[in-house]
Amino acid sequence: TTTKNYPEGEHPSVSLFRDYLRLRTVHPEPDYDAALRFLDRIAEELDLPIKKIEVCPGRVVSIMTWEGTKPSLKSVLLNSHTDVVPVYQEHWKYDAFSAFKDAEGNIYGRGSQDMKCVTIQYIEAVRRLKAEGWKPTRTLHLMYVPDEEVGGHKGMETFVLHPEFRNLNIGFSLDEGLANPGEAFTVFYGERNPWWITVHCPGSPGHGSRFVENTAAEKLVSIGGVAYNVIPAEMDVSFDLRIPPTVNLQEFEKQIKQWCKEAGEDVTYDFAQKHMNQNITSTEESDPWWSAFTAACKSLNMTLEKEIFPAATDSRFIRAVGIPAIGFSPMNRTPILLHDHNEYLNERVFLRGISVYERLIPALTSVSALPGEA
Numbered sequence: 001t002t003t004k005n006y007p008e009g010e011h012p013s014v015s016l017f018r019d020y021l022r023l024r025t026v027h028p029e030p031d032y033d034a035a036l037r038f039l040d041r042i043a044e045e046l047d048l049p050i051k052k053i054e055v056c057p058g059r060v061v062s063i064m065t066w067e068g069t070k071p072s073l074k075s076v077l078l079n080s081h082t083d084v085v086p087v088y089q090e091h092w093k094y095d096a097f098s099a100f101k102d103a104e105g106n107i108y109g110r111g112s113q114d115m116k117c118v119t120i121q122y123i124e125a126v127r128r129l130k131a132e133g134w135k136p137t138r139t140l141h142l143m144y145v146p147d148e149e150v151g152g153h154k155g156m157e158t159f160v161l162h163p164e165f166r167n168l169n170i171g172f173s174l175d176e177g178l179a180n181p182g183e184a185f186t187v188f189y190g191e192r193n194p195w196w197i198t199v200h201c202p203g204s205p206g207h208g209s210r211f212v213e214n215t216a217a218e219k220l221v222s223i224g225g226v227a228y229n230v231i232p233a234e235m236d237v238s239f240d241l242r243i244p245p246t247v248n249l250q251e252f253e254k255q256i257k258q259w260c261k262e263a264g265e266d267v268t269y270d271f272a273q274k275h276m277n278q279n280i281t282s283t284e285e286s287d288p289w290w291s292a293f294t295a296a297c298k299s300l301n302m303t304l305e306k307e308i309f310p311a312a313t314d315s316r317f318i319r320a321v322g323i324p325a326i327g328f329s330p331m332n333r334t335p336i337l338l339h340d341h342n343e344y345l346n347e348r349v350f351l352r353g354i355s356v357y358e359r360l361i362p363a364l365t366s367v368s369a370l371p372g373e374a
């Protein structure tokens, strides 16, 4: 039903999505130049100015801006990252960068859910709104950032502190969420804090047949792992902790210190990631952004499920500088396959998502002036 009006048998928005999936913006060496060229072409098609800021060497943030009729009001940000995680190609049914579409309309590709779908949905919604002659009241920014999948340090984490970011005057932001296997759509108003911690357990070395005291292993066992027939001078164990915003982080770190102390002499730890900000975005009915978001979804008969994001996205940096952010990828009836083998999205679900943003963009950019706004 979605294809019958198109002579080539495919909706042009789907073709664009598949083109974008074929770009190899995959770690560890993402082809960001390919993404930048693609975005230049889109900006030209949409007739929107595009600004590029190199936040770190080789790491460019691009922003397309659709100026509102009241540009002094705070703007709305539609954010997406351009990078994708690596694949184990041998476990895929199809080439992960071929954007293969099967008979059911399932489009396979790395990034089909995380989050190249959302990037193209934003773009196609803007294209349709422009074609209808609609104009935003608040300014709308479409932002494309590198390196989300490796922690955002050379991407959003740095960019939120840049004067060019402040100049965007953002009042509210949308970024990625997760698929929902059921009828409902999931929305995320906060995230767990990622703490990547390595515990160092130094000990006495010696021959594996001897009963050496004060070994690294006995300390490590106490912390959480096991080892056998070897007595190293030090053993390290790393944990990927994801801490909900309801946990007191100071108390929690005290607990970690205590566990290390109980494990024995000289047990230390250090962090590879330690995000401390616990800001969450208001989902009160009285909040103008949230109420605009939910009203738009309701008008499309969508059911929403509110959650805390289990992992970490660039929204955490946006919330950390005080800007409300909702994580939302309009994918229902879809298994959660981000970072998994055979990641796919059905073309009908993809196309419906464009209509969702076609409703959300007017709703959010029409939020009336808030207290303190010009």
Ligand SMILES: CSCC[C@H](NC=O)C(=O)O
Pocket: 148, 149, 150, 151, 152, 194, 273, 311, 312, 313
């Ligand atoms: C903690 S930085 C890594 C960020 C990464 N984001 C997406 O998967 C994550 O593992 O949540």
Ligand SMILES: [Zn+2]
Pocket: 081, 114, 115, 148, 176, 313
């Ligand atoms: Zn993502």
Ligand SMILES: [Zn+2]
Pocket: 085, 114, 149, 338, 339
């Ligand atoms: Zn991801």
